[in-house]
Amino acid sequence: MSASDTTQPEEILRIAAKGDGVTASGRYAWGAAPGDLLLPDGTLQPGPHHVAPVCRHFGRCGGCQLQQLDEESLAAFVEARVANASASQELGVERITPPHLSPPGSRRRAALRAESSSGRVVIGYREAGSHRLVELAECPVLVPEFVALLPDLRKLLIRIGQSAAAGAKGRKGRAPGKGSAPGKMAADVELTLTEQGVDLGIKGLTAEGLAITEVMLDFARRHGLARLTLDQGYGPDMIWEPEPVTVNLSGVSVPLPPGSFLQATRDGEDALVGAAREWLGGLPAIADLFAGLGTFAFALAGEGSKVLAAEAARDVHLACKTAAAVQQRPVHALHRDLFRNPLLPDELNRFAGVVLDPPRAGARDQVERLADSTVGRIVYISCNPSSWARDAALLIAGGYRLAEVRPVGQFRWSTHVELASLFLRD
Numbered sequence: 001m002s003a004s005d006t007t008q009p010e011e012i013l014r015i016a017a018k019g020d021g022v023t024a025s026g027r028y029a030w031g032a033a034p035g036d037l038l039l040p041d042g043t044l045q046p047g048p049h050h051v052a053p054v055c056r057h058f059g060r061c062g063g064c065q066l067q068q069l070d071e072e073s074l075a076a077f078v079e080a081r082v083a084n085a086s087a088s089q090e091l092g093v094e095r096i097t098p099p100h101l102s103p104p105g106s107r108r109r110a111a112l113r114a115e116s117s118s119g120r121v122v123i124g125y126r127e128a129g130s131h132r133l134v135e136l137a138e139c140p141v142l143v144p145e146f147v148a149l150l151p152d153l154r155k156l157l158i159r160i161g162q163s164a165a166a167g168a169k170g171r172k173g174r175a176p177g178k179g180s181a182p183g184k185m186a187a188d189v190e191l192t193l194t195e196q197g198v199d200l201g202i203k204g205l206t207a208e209g210l211a212i213t214e215v216m217l218d219f220a221r222r223h224g225l226a227r228l229t230l231d232q233g234y235g236p237d238m239i240w241e242p243e244p245v246t247v248n249l250s251g252v253s254v255p256l257p258p259g260s261f262l263q264a265t266r267d268g269e270d271a272l273v274g275a276a277r278e279w280l281g282g283l284p285a286i287a288d289l290f291a292g293l294g295t296f297a298f299a300l301a302g303e304g305s306k307v308l309a310a311e312a313a314r315d316v317h318l319a320c321k322t323a324a325a326v327q328q329r330p331v332h333a334l335h336r337d338l339f340r341n342p343l344l345p346d347e348l349n350r351f352a353g354v355v356l357d358p359p360r361a362g363a364r365d366q367v368e369r370l371a372d373s374t375v376g377r378i379v380y381i382s383c384n385p386s387s388w389a390r391d392a393a394l395l396i397a398g399g400y401r402l403a404e405v406r407p408v409g410q411f412r413w414s415t416h417v418e419l420a421s422l423f424l425r426d
Contacts, residue, residue: 009040010038011037015034019065021033023038035050036049050068051067062128064412065128075409078408079099082099085389089389089390104412105143106268106412111189111191112188112189112190113126115133115187116185122154146191149223156216164205190258190259194256195247198223199226201258202228206232249293252294252324253323254293254294254298254320254323260313260316268408271408279353280300280377282304285352289356290312291333301330301331306332307330308334310334321333339365342369343366345374348369352375354379360384361384363391377423379423380392380395382418385419403424404422
């Protein structure tokens with residue numbers, strides 16, 4: 001059958017990287033599952049792997065693309081994303097394990113958008129391919145604590161908007177009307193589940209005066225927030241933090257600077273950390289590159305292992321350093337920008353193992369130095385199979401072999417895939 005022949009039903013054979021189903025002739029269909037039939041008129045006849053979406057917003061909300069897949073085909077998609085990336089660079093991976101999928105209701109970190117017009121506030125994710133927001137009435141991906149907060153958070157944002165509008169009118173010499181609605185406003189909302197509860201950060205709004213500050217404090221008390229920050233354009237200002245906010249990393253309470261990176265789910269973090277422990281645990285000297293708060297450093301330190309934790313962001317580096325000192329862990333925190341100043345082969349050769357977890361773009365310059373080193377074991381954690389595969393090809397060319405890859409689907413029902421990989425120098 002030619003690609004242009006659309007007169008017969010065609011079976012959906014696989015799910016492409018962006019979530020569309022694909023037939024043998026190359027036709028694409030959004031919302032399809034393997035085994036569905038794509039009919040000549042473009043509609044789908046569901047097959048054995050097609051399930052009913054669990055969220056009323058699916059199809060509009062851009063947060064999820066794959067709620068139509070059953071567990072088997074969702075796992076197959078996550079594994080295929082990693083396998084295809086490896087094959088594209090001819091990495092010769094020796095083993096790909098079955099993927100780990102995070103369960104529903106486990107996302108402990110979220111970045112939402114809030115916008116208002118004529119007094120109504122919408123909080124949610126953008127529609128797929130659009131700037132319009134989908135108002136979240138539910139979200140089966142997020143931890144329940146976040147969803148429960150949304151109705152009152154909408155009211156709080158309205159109050160902040162009203163306060164800002166009143167302040168602006170007052171400065172112009174016009175008295176605002178009582179209970180006046182805010183004009184158009186927009187804000188970014190960051191939510192993180194910490195040891196003390198929900199950490200809420202609001203960015204993009206202004207709040208002046210004691211009255212609105214009291215409103216925000218009342219909101220924080222009523223909902224038992226761990227912290228409330230407001231960024232009015234000059235960095236986050238602390239509104240509420242009754243005790244220092246921390247996250248637990250392998251049994252170590254680590255200070256959490258506002259907006260810091262944290263693995264999206266606890267169980268996804270456990271899967272990635274578990275792989276690093278299995279592959280590097282017990283080595284005498286380990287380097288954790290792009291260490292962040294110390295997710296891998298604290299997991300690997302101890303039992304004869306010392307860890308160098310290199311990180312560029314100063315506040316995050318200091319959080320890791322502080323926790324290591326307080327908890328007396330053998331972690332040496334190094335403030336260093338590995339993009340501008342990567343560790344050189346002579347520096348790397350002191351370590352028996354290296355773990356690196358770079359941003360989505362990968363870490364080409366640092367990986368080139370690793371390829372020239374004598375490090376025996378490298379664990380590469382990645383949130384982007386494409387950039388990982390390009391970096392991995394440099395390690396392979398430098399004499400390493402790719403012994404194992406473990407796919408991880410932390411962002412359930414999305415096309416976002418992570419992985420842990422082990423490179424060995426024989």
